[in-house]
Amino acid sequence: MHWTFPCSYPVDFQVKEPEELVTKRCIDGALSILKTWLNSKTVKRVVYTTSVGAVICNGKEDQVMDESFWSDVVYLRSSEILK
Incomplete structure (x- = not known):
């Protein structure tokens, strides 16, 4: 396996569960x-x-990603992703 991203986080928009349980x-x-x-x-x-979006949005493909690899803010602002 080359890579994997665990990105799920339980979100309770109505705050029905205690924070300790969610954590x-x-x-x-x-x-x-x-x-x-x-x-x-x-x-x-x-x-x-927190999200695959934190590391994958840079306009490049087939990159090996590690702790030094982050999304390119300039690229994101110029792309259709945030519009």
């Missing part, structure tokens, strides 16, 4: 994903981010 669910989910990758022996790097 615990996020932590448990992230740990489960990380343990699965560790056991797979095929994942070499993990980029943990």
Whole structure:
């Protein structure tokens, strides 16, 4: 496996669940994903981010992404993505 992005986050727009429960669910989910990758022996790097949009929007394709790779704000502002 070259890369994967865990990007889900439980969102409660009506705030019906306590913050502690939502936070615990996020932590448990992230740990489960990380343990699965560790056991797979095929994942070499993990980029943990809030959204794939934080690292993938730059107008380039087929890039290896890591902790130094972020979306290009100038590119985003000039593209149709934010319009």
